[in-house]
Amino acid sequence: MAKEYSVVNWLPHISVDCVIFGFHENQLKVLLLKFKNTDVWSVSGGFVKSDEDMDQAASRVLFERTGLKDIYLEQFYTFGDVKRNQGAIQQHAQIQEKIGESGVDTSFLSDRYISIGYYALVDFSKVKVNLDQMSDVFSWNDIYDIPTMFLDHRAIIDKALERLRWSLDQKLLAFNLLAETFTMSELQQVYETILGKKLVRTNFQRKILSMDILVRLEKRYLGGAHKAPYLYRFDVKKAKVYLSQVEY
Amino acid sequence: MAKEYSVVNWLPHISVDCVIFGFHENQLKVLLLKFKNTDVWSVSGGFVKSDEDMDQAASRVLFERTGLKDIYLEQFYTFGDVKRNQGAIQQHAQIQEKIGESGVDTSFLSDRYISIGYYALVDFSKVKVNLDQMSDVFSWNDIYDIPTMFLDHRAIIDKALERLRWSLDQKLLAFNLLAETFTMSELQQVYETILGKKLVRTNFQRKILSMDILVRLEKRYLGGAHKAPYLYRFDVKKAKVYLSQVEY
DNA sequence: CCAAAAGTGTTGCAACTACACCCATGG
DNA sequence: CCATGGGTGTAGTTGCAACACTTTTGG
Known part of the structure; x- marks a missing residue:
């Protein structure tokens, strides 16, 4: 009591x-x-x-x-x-x-x-x-x-x-699993691990970019002996526009 | 007590x-x-x-x-x-x-x-x-x-x-809303009322028949002054075959 | 230079849409 | 005959998959 x-x-x-x-x-x-x-x-x-x-x-x-x-x-x-x-x-x-x-x-x-x-x-x-x-x-x-x-x-x-x-x-969920900024290949790997299958890079890139939901930032320099990848940020507003445009 | x-x-x-x-x-x-x-x-x-x-x-x-x-x-x-x-x-x-x-x-x-x-x-x-x-x-x-x-x-x-x-x-649910036997246009109407839009008859028919999930029975005679429609029955076994064939 | 990254082009396939059109048939 | 039912054909579109190829660039 x-x-x-x-x-x-x-x-x-x-x-x-x-x-x-x-x-x-x-x-x-x-x-x-x-x-x-x-x-x-x-x-x-x-x-x-x-x-x-x-x-x-x-x-x-x-x-x-x-x-x-x-x-x-x-x-x-x-x-x-x-x-x-x-x-x-x-x-x-x-x-x-x-x-x-x-x-x-x-x-x-x-x-x-x-x-x-x-x-x-x-x-x-x-x-x-x-x-x-x-x-x-x-x-x-x-x-x-x-x-x-x-x-x-x-x-x-x-x-x-x-x-x-x-x-x-x-619902464009993949971005919830990534940090604020990420490279395109990181995003692709999220898709691949969730779906459990390999995706073709060029087609994947085209698909994602055509949605117009990402903002491209500066490149990521890691000191590798090769071209640095771009970083992207998920744009919530753009994503809403995109999702509302997709028919149902 | x-x-x-x-x-x-x-x-x-x-x-x-x-x-x-x-x-x-x-x-x-x-x-x-x-x-x-x-x-x-x-x-x-x-x-x-x-x-x-x-x-x-x-x-x-x-x-x-x-x-x-x-x-x-x-x-x-x-x-x-x-x-x-x-x-x-x-x-x-x-x-x-x-x-x-x-x-x-x-x-x-x-x-x-x-x-x-x-x-x-x-x-x-x-x-x-x-x-x-x-x-x-x-x-x-x-x-x-x-x-x-x-x-x-x-x-x-x-x-x-x-x-x-x-x-x-x-999951081929439409058939649960119909009687044992039904006509193709009844089935189409189930689809239309659930989806809330009109469907083109010929395309709908082709789509359903191509699934090979129906058995066609005799015609239904109602005494109308026109050709009688066929009756169909949903074949559960065929439907299972179809659903297992559809990829994911 | 060179490996990784980024992007373009193209080809072909499959599915779907929208129609035009034909045949069948019950009464 | 004719309204309704049943079916074929086809042209256009879209989306996607596969792959070849080019260009860029960090170190």
Whole structure:
């Protein structure tokens, strides 16, 4: 009772899972957390406060994990099977035992949860990862190399990726994974790693430039013995014009 | 306590809203219910049992409302703003008062709910609508003529329609809105009403027939003073072959 | 000089659009 | 006969894929 004034009211049986994508070393990566003393990984999850929009809850989870605000977030699917955790009963027991040792209350792990899935696109270089209470390690995993995941988190990642591929061109999402300025070949590599296939440079360049959504800046000098590439910046206003012109 | 053995356990703060589409009089219709003694309409909603998958809950809601099973259902979005009901406080008060008169407990109307949105595609001629406790009238409304809706149900319908347009070709959904057999021009009208634009008959016909997903049956004789149209049946097996052949 | 970067040109394919036009047929 | 249904042909367009080729330039 003494602490009641500070008790946060969480909506029961509802969670938010946030698949965080980043681009690094020419590959698309997902941020994963490992439960303490186990080999089980998970995406970043959280709960929803009773006075909080779901989108806000997802933003909060993302902020807690990465320190970033104003990040691209998209809700993609809600996972609500009773047996989402089927085949993971042992996983539960193992995790509860291992984490329980550190004094964290893990009883919620065996409750039924309906989880609203979001994915986030972040500038890898800006992320400062904070672990949660139950995790001791984090990792940026290549999307084609996902380890054993908690519950149905593998399916959640797959569905997120499917939707990301989908929205990539429709919403010009690739730029959310890059720094402020980038070269054309970096952009092409983002496309290639997300779509999982090689693209022809000349055609890709033509396509992107014809959208008229980029501003070309000075060149990037790295001291290589060759011509320096141009840097580009994504122009939000131009992008809006472009997106509004695309028919539907 | 005497009734405790039969009490169903519902997940709190979670609801399922089901947008039911049908095709009638050459138009795409949505099934709406009107709250007793009010002018406020809603789509078909329900709650989720604690031992029930979300998809099952949606199927159950659909069955209760239409008497139909094994119907195409697709989850399309989850609505979770705290103020989903903003601007509808008066709506609440009005509805609670009006419906309260008939002895139905409506206290849940003012709770916060996270609603998982599904849409269903039904054969209009097979539906036998059952009202729920709170409604006294139902109506199949043209999608371009939606009345004042409960809470954010207008936004829910719009989002469902957007997704339906989207999945129409990808998943060959049009056939779910037609009877077992249908003519080519009926099919074309389904496409036209969903997409909201006229299509050129010859091109449409070529496109559909080239998919090789239909079986042509005998002609339909209605006694008109002109050539009778062919009837077609959708062939599920052929459709699967077609969909698996379409690249991505 | 030379390797990387940037850009142009062209060819061919596939899909779609818009029409013109023809044949079939029920009553 | 004739209104409706069913189908073919085709010309123009667009977008994209593939690839050859040229030009630029940092060090």
